[in-house]
Amino acid sequence: MASGGANGEFSFSSSTTAAANRAGSGRNGLPKIQTQDSAKKLSDAAARGAAAGAEDLCYDDSATPVKAQTLDELHSLQKKRSTPSTPITAPAAAGNQGAFFTAMSEEERQRQQLQSISASLASLTRETGPKVVKGDPARRSTAPKVGHVEHYAPSISVTDSSLKFTHVLYNLSPAGTYSLFYWNLGIGVFSCAVLRVHLLIKEMLYYKKKKKIAELYEQAIKYEKGSFITSTGALATLSGAKTGRSPRDKRVVRDDTTEDDLWWGKGSPNIEMDEHTFMVNRERAVDYLNSLDKLTLPSSVAVFVLFIHADEITHLNPDPHACLEHRIKVRIVSARAYHSLFMHNMCIRATPEELENFGTPDFTIYNAGQFPCNRYTHYMTSSTSIDLNLGRREMVILGTQYAGEMKKGLFGVMHYLMPLRGILSLHSGCNMGKDGDVALFFGLSGMLPIIKRVALFVFVPYPLFLRVLARFPFCLLCTGTGKTTLSTDHNRYLIGDDEHCWSDNGVSNIEGGCYAKCIDLSAEKEPDIFNAIKFGTVLENVVFDEHTRQVDYSDKSVTENTRAAYPIEYIPNAKLPCVGPHPKNVILLACDAFGVLPPVSRLNLAQTMYHFISGYTALVAGTEDGIKEPQATFSACFGAAFIMMHPTRYAAMLAEKMQKHGATGWLVNTGWSGGSYGSGSRIKLSYTRKIINAIHSGELLEANYTKTEIFGLEIPSSIEGVPSEILQPANTWSDKKAYNETLLKLGGLFKKNFEVFANHKIGKDGKLTEQILAAGPVF
Ligand SMILES: Nc1ncnc2c1ncn2[C@@H]1O[C@H](COP(=O)(O)OP(=O)(O)O)[C@@H](O)[C@H]1O
Ligand SMILES: C=C(OP(=O)(O)O)C(=O)O
Numbered sequence: 154m155a156s157g158g159a160n161g162e163f164s165f166s167s168s169t170t171a172a173a174n175r176a177g178s179g180r181n182g183l184p185k186i187q188t189q190d191s192a193k194k195l196s197d198a199a200a201r202g203a204a205a206g207a208e209d210l211c212y213d214d215s216a217t218p219v220k221a222q223t224l225d226e227l228h229s230l231q232k233k234r235s236t237p238s239t240p241i242t243a244p245a246a247a248g249n250q251g252a253f254f255t256a257m258s259e260e261e262r263q264r265q266q267l268q269s270i271s272a273s274l275a276s277l278t279r280e281t282g283p284k285v286v287k288g289d290p291a292r293r294s295t296a297p298k299v300g301h302v303e304h305y306a307p308s309i310s311v312t313d314s315s316l317k318f319t320h321v322l323y324n325l326s327p328a329g330t331y332s333l334f335y336w337n338l339g340i341g342v343f344s345c346a347v348l349r350v351h352l353l354i355k356e357m358l359y360y361k362k363k364k365k366i367a368e369l370y371e372q373a374i375k376y377e378k379g380s381f382i383t384s385t386g387a388l389a390t391l392s393g394a395k396t397g398r399s400p401r402d403k404r405v406v407r408d409d410t411t412e413d414d415l416w417w418g419k420g421s422p423n424i425e426m427d428e429h430t431f432m433v434n435r436e437r438a439v440d441y442l443n444s445l446d447k448l449t450l451p452s453s454v455a456v457f458v459l460f461i462h463a464d465e466i467t468h469l470n471p472d473p474h475a476c477l478e479h480r481i482k483v484r485i486v487s488a489r490a491y492h493s494l495f496m497h498n499m500c501i502r503a504t505p506e507e508l509e510n511f512g513t514p515d516f517t518i519y520n521a522g523q524f525p526c527n528r529y530t531h532y533m534t535s536s537t538s539i540d541l542n543l544g545r546r547e548m549v550i551l552g553t554q555y556a557g558e559m560k561k562g563l564f565g566v567m568h569y570l571m572p573l574r575g576i577l578s579l580h581s582g583c584n585m586g587k588d589g590d591v592a593l594f595f596g597l598s599g600m601l602p603i604i605k606r607v608a609l610f611v612f613v614p615y616p617l618f619l620r621v622l623a624r625f626p627f628c629l630l631c632t633g634t635g636k637t638t639l640s641t642d643h644n645r646y647l648i649g650d651d652e653h654c655w656s657d658n659g660v661s662n663i664e665g666g667c668y669a670k671c672i673d674l675s676a677e678k679e680p681d682i683f684n685a686i687k688f689g690t691v692l693e694n695v696v697f698d699e700h701t702r703q704v705d706y707s708d709k710s711v712t713e714n715t716r717a718a719y720p721i722e723y724i725p726n727a728k729l730p731c732v733g734p735h736p737k738n739v740i741l742l743a744c745d746a747f748g749v750l751p752p753v754s755r756l757n758l759a760q761t762m763y764h765f766i767s768g769y770t771a772l773v774a775g776t777e778d779g780i781k782e783p784q785a786t787f788s789a790c791f792g793a794a795f796i797m798m799h800p801t802r803y804a805a806m807l808a809e810k811m812q813k814h815g816a817t818g819w820l821v822n823t824g825w826s827g828g829s830y831g832s833g834s835r836i837k838l839s840y841t842r843k844i845i846n847a848i849h850s851g852e853l854l855e856a857n858y859t860k861t862e863i864f865g866l867e868i869p870s871s872i873e874g875v876p877s878e879i880l881q882p883a884n885t886w887s888d889k890k891a892y893n894e895t896l897l898k899l900g901g902l903f904k905k906n907f908e909v910f911a912n913h914k915i916g917k918d919g920k921l922t923e924q925i926l927a928a929g930p931v932f
């Protein structure tokens with residue numbers, strides 16, 4: 154089946170003799186491409202239909218059943234002792250938001266912003282846009298400023314919702330803080346000669362941010378049960394019944410545009426819906442949001458997802474806004490301050506000037522997560538639906554409050570838009586050494602228990618559905634593979650922990666913040682992440698001591714997927730702006746709970762592609778009777794849940810870029826050693842860090858290698874600081890027979906998973922294709 158680039162140097166042919174070429178495809182088996190300008194756009198026809206006969210690839214997902222049966226129980230889990238006693242009183246009227254801009258009259262600016270918000274919230278079928286009022290209804294003292302738009306409606310009828318005001322909180326900012334910002338800027342300009350410029354930027358961003366955070370905290374604490382300030386100043390919150398993403402409820406509108414560009418059918422993560430159903434859900438979300446007393450729009454209405462082209466940014470240029478070419482202006486409309494603060498932290502924050510000139514958003518998210526979708530609506534299979542409409546540039550969220558849906562939803566949008574521009578979107582962490590050497594860390598999302606028996610889901614009307622969710626008999630628990638943990642490295646500059654782009658000019662972060670797992674977090678093992686949990690950080694689903702407000706990171710009472718979302722400048726050595734040159738090392742992370750993959754192996758290009766397309770990690774299945782066993786998971790491109798086009802399209806782009814820029818591939822097992830889950834143990838994080846250091850420094854390129862059986866992986870004989878015996882998995886298993894059986898079992902699973910990719914032909918040259926097919930396990 155045709156799939157891939159019209160210009161493609163890369164192709165996957167259905168060669169069955171590929172294995173025969175294996176011997177010749179050692180690590181030097183592939184010549185480097187010398188092309189100068191080979192960032193070729195791959196044909197739009199690439200993705201379609203390619204998955205025929207595929208197994209379902211989208212395994213790395215589904216929402217976590219929360220460990221509570223009622224809302225009260227959920228809230229009681231969060232705190233270690235009694236119920237909260239501190240009365241929350243509304244702060245004395247902060248007055249209305251101050252005027253920071255003089256170019257346009259404040260009056261006019263507000264009127265325009267309110268109108269734009271009203272337009273976003275307008276019902277498309279009934280009355281005009283809602284009357285939008287700025288400010289918290291509880292604080293309002295003066296006459297409200299009202300924004301209102303006329304809307305072309307097929308038939309206008311008036312309902313109660315059109316008679317009420319919708320209160321909108323945005324650009325939450327007590328007047329005066331900006332003067333601090335400008336004061337700081339002044340000092341900054343003065344002391345520029347002595348201070349590193351990026352430190353200044355960090356500080357300025359900090360002050361700019363602070364004002365917004367304070368009010369979002371107040372809103373959360375006042376209106377959202379389960380919101381507390383922890384001992385380090387973070388905002389602890391609960392995400393409700395869903396404590397992980399729900400990829401099986403992620404739907405994409407299939408229309409004329411997406412029909413050709415996107416990957417549909419078996420194996421694809423894009424579950425289709427039609428335009429009409431999208432509009433039904435959109436209307437449902439908008440009606441819900443308008444029925445509320447107030448809405449919060451994060452950090453002002455305008456949150457930028459800023460995406461920068463590295464070429465126009467020399468690495469000393471501190472201005473992250475220098476290049477606007479690939480950024481997308483996103484408006485997030487949500488009911489919860491928690492969601493606003495989350496997106497404020499995770500997106501690239503706009504400057505005051507950008508907010509002033511925000512105009513119409515490029516993309517809008519309607520987050521009505523507290524409200525379920527209606528199962529009588531066509532296509533709906535549960536009370537959760539995350540709906541993407543690329544044509545309308547909108548996303549609607551119903552039935553899940555897990556904030557990660559928003560960030561990963563936008564990632565999906567980038568996975569669509571960027572490849573169309575010849576830019577590769579990556580589900581990877583990224584950091585850079587002092588000498589400018591960049592490393593990418595690919596790995597599957599972790600901590601996403603899979604509900605296996607979805608059929609057991611019995612619909613009970615909200616809010617009783619918590620009871621049902623708690624009763625899933627079987628789920629898979631997996632841990633993260635290490636993107637966030639390993640890219641956050643005290644000796645290197647952090648470019649980002651999760652979502653990047655690789656263009657002709659280098660790498661850039663899509664986001665402006667990090668989303669770290671907190672389970673078992675410790676200051677000793679992960680100091681930078683630990684210290685980033687402070688004022689401004691959103692702390693999801695953690696348990697804390699009611700009196701000391703100290704978080705117990707080992708407590709899994711609410712969920713194992715506890716999370717912290719913080720702005721990237723909370724990491725002391727963040728690289729701002731978050732861009733870097735072309736990667737030198739591409740590290741594929743797998744948490745192998747079978748314990749048979751080596752802690753590190755060097756990959757040739759064909760092997761890198763094989764493992765990139767496979768996207769392996771292992772989950773640990775927990776059953777009701779407490780038996781736990783590893784289960785292989787394959788997720789193409791280490792993120793099948795987020796890609797929009799066929800995996801081979803991204804893989805071909807990665808191969809081309811790695812060849813062109815001479816990047817080396819590595820496979821790092823951050824999982825088990827000395828036996829499978831249950832008998833062996835997880836490789837120590839300190840060892841993995843030593844291994845990663847040896848990759849960064851170039852030490853590992855110089856090592857002596859031996860090749861393994863079955864997978865044909867090249868293992869170094871020694872690494873400074875790591876016991877040599879653990880480098881060869883065979884040595885660490887006491888039961889050699891069990892080792893061989895497990896190795897063969899895993900090899901078989903890889904083979905079976907890859908079958909579906911064997912029939913892909915991209916472009917004319919089948920050479921790399923054959924090599925990739927030969928680069929998997931052979932036995
Ligand atoms: N050897 C190891 N390498 C990497 N992470 C480890 C290791 N051992 C334990 N961990 C833990 O595993 C988790 C990795 O998760 P994370 O870095 O968030 O993954 P991702 O960002 O890829 O989803 C962290 O909680 C980390 O502390
Ligand atoms: C951000 C997420 O993933 P990760 O585990 O890759 O950090 C998520 O799943 O919500």
Ligand SMILES: [Ca+2]
Nearest residue numbers: 597598599651
């Ligand atoms: Ca992820």
Ligand SMILES: [Mn+2]
Nearest residue numbers: 636637651668
């Ligand atoms: Mn992560």
